[in-house]
Amino acid sequence: MQSSADSYRLPLIRNRYFLIADLLLIPIAAWASFLLRLDFAGLQPYLKTAMVFAVLAFLVKPPIFYLFGLYRHHWRYASTGELVLIALSALSGTAVVTLLVYSAASLVINFRPLPRSIPVLDFLVSLAFVGGIRFVVRLEADHPLTRMGLTGENGRHPIHRVLVMGAGDAGAMIVREMQANPGLGFVPVGLLDDDRAKVGLMIHNVPVQGSREDIPALVREQEIDQVMIAMPTAAGRDIRAIVAICQQVGVPCKTMPGIYELISGSVSVKQVRDVQIEDLLRRAPVRIEDTEARGYLKDAVVLVTGAGGSIGSELCRQIALCQPRKLLLLGHGENSIYHILMELRAKFPQLAVEPLIADIRDHDRLTAIFCRHKPEIVFHAAAHKHVPLMEYNVPEAVSNNVFGTLNLLKVSEACGVARFVMVSTDKAVSPTNVMGATKQLAEQLVREVAQRTGRAYVVVRFGNVLGSRGSVVPLFQRQIASGGPVTVTHPEMTRYFMTIPEAVQLILQAGVLGEGGEVFVLDMGEPVRVVDLATDLIRLSGLEPGRDIEIVFTGIRPGEKLTESLFTDSEESRATRHKKIFAASGEPSKESEVLRGYLAQLDSLVQAGDAARLLAKLQEGVVDCAPLRQAFYDDV
Numbered sequence: 001m002q003s004s005a006d007s008y009r010l011p012l013i014r015n016r017y018f019l020i021a022d023l024l025l026i027p028i029a030a031w032a033s034f035l036l037r038l039d040f041a042g043l044q045p046y047l048k049t050a051m052v053f054a055v056l057a058f059l060v061k062p063p064i065f066y067l068f069g070l071y072r073h074h075w076r077y078a079s080t081g082e083l084v085l086i087a088l089s090a091l092s093g094t095a096v097v098t099l100l101v102y103s104a105a106s107l108v109i110n111f112r113p114l115p116r117s118i119p120v121l122d123f124l125v126s127l128a129f130v131g132g133i134r135f136v137v138r139l140e141a142d143h144p145l146t147r148m149g150l151t152g153e154n155g156r157h158p159i160h161r162v163l164v165m166g167a168g169d170a171g172a173m174i175v176r177e178m179q180a181n182p183g184l185g186f187v188p189v190g191l192l193d194d195d196r197a198k199v200g201l202m203i204h205n206v207p208v209q210g211s212r213e214d215i216p217a218l219v220r221e222q223e224i225d226q227v228m229i230a231m232p233t234a235a236g237r238d239i240r241a242i243v244a245i246c247q248q249v250g251v252p253c254k255t256m257p258g259i260y261e262l263i264s265g266s267v268s269v270k271q272v273r274d275v276q277i278e279d280l281l282r283r284a285p286v287r288i289e290d291t292e293a294r295g296y297l298k299d300a301v302v303l304v305t306g307a308g309g310s311i312g313s314e315l316c317r318q319i320a321l322c323q324p325r326k327l328l329l330l331g332h333g334e335n336s337i338y339h340i341l342m343e344l345r346a347k348f349p350q351l352a353v354e355p356l357i358a359d360i361r362d363h364d365r366l367t368a369i370f371c372r373h374k375p376e377i378v379f380h381a382a383a384h385k386h387v388p389l390m391e392y393n394v395p396e397a398v399s400n401n402v403f404g405t406l407n408l409l410k411v412s413e414a415c416g417v418a419r420f421v422m423v424s425t426d427k428a429v430s431p432t433n434v435m436g437a438t439k440q441l442a443e444q445l446v447r448e449v450a451q452r453t454g455r456a457y458v459v460v461r462f463g464n465v466l467g468s469r470g471s472v473v474p475l476f477q478r479q480i481a482s483g484g485p486v487t488v489t490h491p492e493m494t495r496y497f498m499t500i501p502e503a504v505q506l507i508l509q510a511g512v513l514g515e516g517g518e519v520f521v522l523d524m525g526e527p528v529r530v531v532d533l534a535t536d537l538i539r540l541s542g543l544e545p546g547r548d549i550e551i552v553f554t555g556i557r558p559g560e561k562l563t564e565s566l567f568t569d570s571e572e573s574r575a576t577r578h579k580k581i582f583a584a585s586g587e588p589s590k591e592s593e594v595l596r597g598y599l600a601q602l603d604s605l606v607q608a609g610d611a612a613r614l615l616a617k618l619q620e621g622v623v624d625c626a627p628l629r630q631a632f633y634d635d636v
Contacts, residue, residue, distance in 0.1 A: 018070070018134065019062065025129040026061050026093075030054035033121035049101075049114055056100050057122070061093035065130070068092070086131040094123040161223055162186050163215065165242055166230035167193035167201070167208045174230045175204045189222050212242050216249045229255040240536065247539060293508035296377075296419070297322035303375035304329060305360055305408065306382030308336025310468040311423060313343075314504050315379055320344055326352040328373055331382065332359050360404035363411070370415040378412050379507060380405065380422040383439070387427065390435040391558040394611040394630070398618065401438035402445070403603060409449050409457070420457040421510045422446050424519070426496055426564045428461065432626040433559025434615070440622050443519065448595055450516035458514030460506050461521045461566065463496025468503075472530060476537045484549035486534045489556050494527035494563050506581065513576050513583065521566045521573075523580040561626075568624055 034050040068089040098119040162178070164171045171191055178186040190209040193199070198208045209218060218224060227246050229239065239255065246253035302319055306312040307329035313336070319327055327344070331337040334357050341355045354373070358365045360382055383401050384390055390397040405422065412420050424443050427436030443459045450457040466473055472495075479486045498506075502522060510520045531551060538545045545551055556562070567573050571584040598621050605614040615628040 021133050022062055022065060022130060023058065025133070026057050026126065027054040029125040029129050030057045030122055032125050033118050036121050036125070037115055037117050046115070053097065053101055053114065053118065053122070056097045057093070057126075060097050060100065061090075061126070064093045064096060065089045070130075070134075083131060086134065087127055090123055090126040090130055094119050094126060097122070160186050160225040161189045163190050163192060163209075163218060163222075163224050163227045164188055164206075164230050165192045165212065165215075165227055166234075167191040167195070167198045167203060168230070170232050171230035172203050174228060175206050179204060186226075186228075189224060190218060192218075212245060215242075215245050215251075219249045219251050224251055227251055227253045229253065231255075243540065292512040294322040296511060297324050297508075299323070299325045300376045301326045301374060302328065302377045302379070303369075303373070304379045304381060305331070306380075306423075307331045308333050308340055309381060310500060311465060311503055311507075312379075312381040313340040314500050315381060315507055316340055316344060317347075318504050318508060319379075320348045320351050320353075324351075326354065326373065328354050328356055328369075328375060330356040330358055330360075330369070332357070360408050361399060363407045366407055366411045367414075370411045370417075374415065375412075375417060377419045377511060378408070378417050378421070379511075380408055380420065381507075383423070383442075385425065385435060387433050387435050387559050388557045390438075391433060394434050394614050394618075395606045395609050397434045397438050398602065398614060399606050401435070402441045402599075403606070405442040406445055406599065409445055412457075413449055413453060413455075418455065419511050419514070420446065420449075420455070421507055421514070422457075422459050423507060424459050424461045426461055426463050426521075426566050429565045429568050430624040430626065431622060432561045432628075434618070434628065435559070437618050437622045437625055437628065440625075441618070444595070444621075447517045448592060452592060454516055456511070456514045456516050458510050458517065459519045460510045461519055462503055462506070463498050463522075463524050463527075463564070463566070465503050466497055466499050468500065472533070473537065476534050480538060480541050480543070480549055485552040486538065486549055487552050487554045488531045488534055489554055489560060490562060491529075491531055491553055492562055493530045493556070493560075495530060496524040496527050496564060496566065497533070498522060498524050509578060509581060513578070513581065518583045519567075519571070520576075521582050521584065523582065524566075527563065558629075570623070 030053050031050060034046060034053075038046060068085055070086065070089055098114070101114050164174055171193075175188045175191065178184060178188050188204075188206045190207055191198075191203055192210055192212060192214060193208055194211045196211065199210055201208045215227060219227075227242070229242055231238065243253050297319055302324045304312050304316055304319070304327070307316050308331040312331070316327060316329060329337050329341060329344075337355045337357060341353065344351060344353050356369055358369060360366065382404065384393075384397050409420070422442060424439050425436065427433065428440040428443055429436075431437040431440055446457050446459050449455070464471055476486050506520060506522045510518075513520065534551055535545050538549045538551075541549075543549050567584050573582050573584050576583050602614070602617050602621070605617055612630050615630060619625045619628050
């Protein structure tokens with residue numbers, strides 16, 4: 001194996017060869033300039049002049065080239081920037097030599113005046129010689145045999161002939177990196193684009209050969225091994241269509257990261273991955289400018305509850321990018337908090353981050369934490385959220401989701417927390433289940449504090465988050481991996497879906513937009529049939545629904561409903577300055593005294609563990625709540 005020191009010296013050894021070549025070519029370029037201007041017949045009277053010019057060029061130009069960095073570049077990876085550098089170096093060298101010939105040299109040696117065209121010719125010939133020898137190396141690196149690894153660089157990797165779908169900036173970057181890194185084992189055979197005006201163009205010497213409809217023919221004719229989708233902002237329907245075409249012809253299909261994954265880095269072939277369910281979202285993903293969010297989080301002490309969960313952990317990653325003064329990770333599960341802590345310390349070594357293992361139902365523990373760390377902003381993502389499980393564990397759902405939130409609000413209010421954002425769910429709208437009812441009560445608690453104190457305490461309401469723990473997508477993936485069947489409760493069941501990045505954007509923006517008591521909701525388009533989601537996932541796995549993997553309908557589970565809504569009938573939805581975020585003025589909260597009395601009764605039933613009476617009391621305090629009944633395990 002080559003040592004790091006050897007790999008570092010290799011470019012310097014190569015540049016010594018360039019220096020030797022320059023020492024030979026610079027005088028030749030000087031003499032060639034005189035020959036081009038005077039021919040052999042006219043050169044005789046100017047021999048002394050040519051000799052002086054060549055010697056000065058030999059002495060002056062190499063140091064100038066060195067100062068311009070020509071001997072510090074790895075010319076195998078040269079680009080237009082290096083060509084400009086060579087031109088400036090050659091121009092500067094010729095200018096200095098000409099100045100010396102006209103001044104100092106003429107005082108020491110008697111020779112005929114320099115013809116005026118010689119400096120121009122010398123510059124052009126020097127540029128051709130000095131640049132040419134370097135770009136020969138560059139062209140060799142771009143030679144198809146080199147790129148395919150037949151020169152020995154890629155002996156360990158199989159070669160994959162690739163079609164790149166997307167002839168824009170991202171496609172060009174992917175092609176360029178494949179060419180520059182033959183060891184990756186990818187050879188770009190052609191590009192495709194739905195803009196027919198691009199067909200026939202060459203991008204990095206790779207032709208644009210057609211559109212998505214041409215994939216089947218090109219795969220057969222050019223023995224394509226893989227299709228890479230380089231369309232980071234494409235809508236889900238476009239990705240689905242391309243994936244379907246690739247599956248029809250039996251060629252693997254991968255995609256580059258989406259726009260959210262590229263926020264903090266540039267496109268790389270190494271980031272190309274399998275198409276995932278998030279790529280097939282049946283609407284264009286929502287992107288929200290985060291400048292304002294970065295502003296209010298910078299240098300603040302921020303606390304996140306449920307910091308180890310799928311939403312909480314991504315929230316912590318995005319907050320860390322905003323450079324808070326301190327980030328507090330509060331959670332009940334030590335393993336999940338440990339994992340996000342280690343990740344943040346590795347990625348953000350300068351960030352002050354502290355893990356806090358605590359249960360939000362423990363008022364004394366919360367008080368001690370808040371008094372010590374004095375958080376200014378709280379993001380509340382901790383909750384029991386699994387609908388069927390909470391149907392069987394009513395006291396636990398109420399205790400955690402309602403009284404845990406109440407504890408957090410009390411301590412936040414007492415310790416002067418300026419901004420508080422609670423994560424809720426569309427199941428809180430006209431709830432038919434325990435989880436939704438407890439989340440609506442938690443929303444009421446946040447609004448009551450906001451209305452009473454005037455502080456920016458707000459709620460964000462989610463649809464189903466693709467890929468979050470306990471969501472339907474991981475369940476479907478496990479079922480597909482085990483050979484099926486994939487279980488869907490009802491063929492007409494629909495849900496609003498959003499990605500984890502969209503969810504985190506909404507949470508962060510709520511902290512900016514909230515004045516107090518609002519409920520913020522993302523525009524998630526039309527609801528999606530769950531069976532369509534299952535079908536997409538099966539096909540993404542290279543299988544066919546009904547042939548390779550069966551879809552079985554099992555019936556609606558306790559607490560589930562066929563469709564979800566984002567707002568109650570009595571909530572007034574209004575636009576915000578972000579066209580994809582809406583705000584609803586929530587239901588007027590109960591009077592504080594009435595609410596305290598209700599919560600006291602609810603708490604006594606929680607302590608008694610009386611699920612039946614607890615359900616009745618819960619239903620009393622929830623707006624538009626469907627009848628709640630006690631579920632038993634034999635209901636499944």
